[in-house]
Amino acid sequence: MTAPLPRPWRPRALARFLVAAPLLAAGALTGAPAAHAAPADDVRINEVVTTGDVNDSVELYNKGTSSVDVSGWILKDDDASHTYKVPSGTTLAPGGFRAFDVSGAFGLGSADQARLYLADGKTQVDGFSWSQHSDPSWSRCADGTGSSAQADSVTLGAANDCGTGGGSTSPVAWPGGSSVATADGSNVFGEDLSGLYQDGGVLWAAQNSGKLWRLVRDGSGGWKPDTANGWSSGKTLRFPGGSGSPDGEGVTAAAGALFVASERNGDASGTSRLSVLRYDVSGSGSSLTATKEWNLTSDLPSTGSNLGLEAVTWIPDSALTAAGFKDASTGSAYDPAHYGAHTGGVFFVGVEGTGMVYGYVLADSGSYTRIASFSSGLSGVMELQWESQASRLWAVCDDTCDGRHQTLAVNATGAFASAAAYNRPTGMPDYNNEGFTLAGADECVAGAKRVYWSDDANDGGHALRRGSVSC
Incomplete structure (x- = not known):
């Protein structure tokens, strides 16, 4: 029997690793801190606000265990020519939130999407689409891993409000036998x-x-x-x-x-x-x-x-x-x-x-x-x-x-x-x-x-x- 490959080098995992390769290379060449070494796909679009008392905003969340430097990463809506560049020096700590007001670059419509790219503007890391304005917030529940739905309140920069009035369906035990x-x-x-x-x-x-x-x-x-x-x-x-x-x-x-x-x-x-x-x-x-x-x-x-x-x-x-x-x-x-x-x-x-x-x-x-x-x-x-x-x-x-x-x-x-x-x-x-x-x-x-x-x-x-x- 052929021994299984270690998980980090499996084909699909390798493809995701290569998404983060520009960050790894940058750290190696410049002596940047270990923040560059975390996988790019640990960063997720966690909350989106499209209307109301808050300007159109997109929140990012790091669901991983290492810091991620997101300097220069690009946010877009459904129009590829609409871009917002994350400011230099922006790092997401493990479990960290950071919201960006994108209203100066583009507006988020009632049927639109928010997309996150690496600094090359071509490699997509995450995305979320919707068919109606936020009321008041499109939020992942649980943070970083759950599905996105209308939450109870806007919580940009903090954990999402996943109360009884909104949020996603929380996962429960498998509806069948536990053995495989x-x-x-x-x-x-x-x-x-x-x-x-x-x-x-x-x-x-x-x-x-x-x-x-x-x-x-x-x-x-x-x-x-x-x-x-x-x-x-x-x-x-x-x-x-x-x-x-x-x-x-x-x-x-x-x-x-x-x-x-x-x-x-x-x-x-x-x-x-x-x-x-x-x-x-x-x-x-x-x-x-x-x-x-x-x-x-x-x-x-x-x-x-x-x-x-x-x-x-x-x-x-x-x-x-x-x-x-x-x-x-x-x-x-x-x-x-x-x-x-x-x-x-x-x-x-x-x-x-x-x-x-x-x-x-x-x-x-x-x-x-x-x-x-x-x-x-x-x-x-x-x-x-x-x-x-x-x-x-x-x-x-x-x-x-x-x-x-x-x-x-x-x-x-x-x-x-x-x-x-x-x-x-x-x-x-x-x-x-x-x-x-x-x-x-x-x-x-x-x-x-x-x-x-x-x-x-x-x-x-x-x-x-x-x-x-x-x-």
Whole structure:
């Protein structure tokens, strides 16, 4: 068995480490204090004020254990040309807050976003979007790690007010068994296994290296690669025309096809290409060429090339209309007939770098319409899963936010809103889980059913794990 790599050098962790590399290099060259050595992603947008008695402001918070020098970092709204530069000499101590009045540089609107970048103005560290003015404050609860919601009062420069009138849903214990077991053989998949989707007796898995796996049950509660029709080692993914290497991050099924969310072309990894790709998986060849691509890059806020689309799930039109879902593009109840030929549902994609979720109708013609955008309640989204049995949307974060799971449901206003937040099962270490899926209602036994996670880092030589959740 190959010994697992130390956590600081795993691929995803390494990518985040490289975000902080300019700070580390600066300290090494100038003899600056250790403040430069803390990870950049410990800094979070913690509170935003867009209207009221306080000027438009953005508060930063250091959730880490070391000081971070944020001198020269850049704040932006939804317009990339609007910038506010953090003053020189600004350092955030562990657990420290610092608010910045950005009103002299730009105004924060009723439907806007706040984004934080390193001093290069290109590397995004964090972001938060909203669809209405703060009343009085958009605040993370708990500070630095929770989801953002309307808090009870403005607390710029101090801990957020997370009283009963506002704030986010506090995480509670996992709603299922506490034990977790491996669900694959030793070193079958290696690193970079990401999105999951269970379709009855088949488990689909997307891998960042541009590969899709078809897995079948192994007879002992786990999964193994299907050996039929060329699936033994997974199949290589290609963009339409047979070129490129899609960075497969999320996978779902709809209308007799598989759909993969990709954040970039592996052959040009420094450039974002935020796409949903459709594949016909019925053949026996060793590769799969997309039959359609919906490139959403121009419609979404820019992120780092490795912080883009990380998740995708499909929700049937019937489920959305039954719940009274509101179409944000029309301001009225969602009407599938308005969009002509499409898959019979809406695709929801999650952005890793901002924690935002966007809903799209993907037309058969190749066009698309965005009909929803909302916060997942997490600082980053690595997986989305629609659970039809409970009519709820699961959003999952990896070790960036300690393996938190968030559920969302359509509320009385027709929008997706937080329903519950859960800690990971106590029996599972804080793995770099980028995939999550649930068994169907037909697998409920004694009030519980299986769930599965995929570990991007292949901890201990295993990339799949299984647990349970209440039906």
